[in-house]
Amino acid sequence: MPRFETIHGIVEPVEGYRLGGYHPVHLGDTLDGRYEVIGKLAFGQSCTVWLAKDQDDHQVALKILKADVSEASRELSTLLRLSAPGADHPGQNHVIQLLDHFHHDGPNGTHLCLVFPAMISNGEAMTIRGKPREAEYVRNISKQILLGLDLLHAADIAHCDLQPASILFTVAGLTQNELLLQPPELSTVKWLEGVEADSSAPEYLVASQIRRGELDDADASTLLVRIGDLGGAISSRNRDTVPVAPSALRAPELIHGEPWDKTIDIWALGCLIFELATNEPLFPLGTFGLGKDQIDREHSRLINQLLGDEKRTREHFTRYLRDRLPTDFGGEDLWLLVSFLLSMLQIEPKKRLSVEKLLSHPFLMGVVDG
Structure with missing residues (x-):
């Protein structure tokens, strides 16, 4: 039963503030006696993410999980496994690092809180303004994402949720306290008439304050890219679990409910890059007002239309990609990028190149390891 007036801004669902749901946060709150909330970064179905500063005035990202998912969350164990002492892998710097974790008791239950380095932007914010991307930019970020994914796959972990919002960007060598946010946009939480107000909801919700286009003019060689949001990651021991992946980035085997493995990440990576x-x-999939079967049929149609004809796929895909790249991208780089993407976007999972082989693809030649 609804308890609040609907809020139409781009914020988490206000009805998510209930027993077992989101923890109510206000700007200026302090958690665990040492993390002061200074801004809103993001929200998801299972969490809110805030910019905070610690006791040394260093900025960090504070991810607060809903109470009803905190106990069963695999994210903490995955992060601890990846950061175990002695781990030595070139992808270590390209998966988000866990700095701290703690549990917080609030009016809606006990919440797992994860602390990460603050990053300037994410792939979703980076694509909003439509800035033309040069080949060097695509090469550089692709190499870093692949190194991070190689770390996950080497640990037999499938990310399962690769999407623009889970790819985090900053500038290498950036000192602390340089993440600038937009002024907060607040939406007042209003209780419905006849509903008794309590402490389960905050006084207001905050839209994301990440500045869009903040890194548009950054030199591609200075960008540091990390894979984040490991809440949906699944190890080989849990392959009976159905991945919760964004609709338009699901591999064909997920659409059809077939057995899957970590090659679903390779397909999603092709869509992501x-x-x-x-x-x-890659697949502009409309979902509003459609049932799952309708979405799946339309998704399959788009995949088959672009990639289903083996004789014409390369020619068709090349034209489709070229029409969406800047005119000065370069002919040779275009052909290499087509080859690179098509080695991931194989309808049959066994035909997709492994991360290891993708890292040696000619498109990435000349990129220095990060």
Whole structure:
């Protein structure tokens, strides 16, 4: 039963503030006696993410999980596994690092809180303005994402939720306290008439304060890219679990309910790199007002239309990609990028190249390891 007036801004669902739901946060709150909330970064179905400063005035990202998902969350164990002492892998710097974790008791239950380095932007914010992307930019970010994914796959972990919002960007060598946010946009929480107000909801919700286009003019060679949001990651021991992946980035085997493995990440990566390169989704899938079967049929149609004809796929895909890249992208780079993406976007999972082989693809030649 609804308890609040509907809020139409781009914020988390206000009805998510209930027993077992989101923890109510206000700007200026302090959690665990040492993390002061200074801004809103993001929200998801299972969490809110805030910019905070610690006791040394260093900025961090504070992810607060809903109470009803905190106990069963695999994210903490995955992060601890990846950061175990002695781990030595070139992808270590390209997966988000866990700095701290704690549990917080609030009016809606006990919440797992994860602390990460603050990053300037994410892939979703980077594609909003449609800035043309040069080949060097695509090469550089692709190499870093692949190194991070190689770390996950080497640990037999599938990310399962690769999408623009889970790819985090900052500038290498950036000192603390340099993440600038937009002024807060507050939406007042209003209780419905006849509903008794309590402490389960905050006084207001805050829209994301991440500045869009903040890194548009950054030198591609200075960007540091990390894979984040490991809440949906699944190890080989839990392959009976159905991945919760964004509809338009699901591999064909997920659409059809078939057995899957970590090659679903390879398919999603092909879709992701296409979007980061062109600022457009590979499969522009409308979902509003449609049932799951309708969405699945339309998704399959789009995949088959672009990739289903083996004789014409390369020619068709090349034209489709070229029309969405800047005119000065370069002919040779275009051909290499087509080859690179098509080695991931194989309808049959066994035909997709592994991360290890993708890292040696000619498109990435000349990129220095990060």
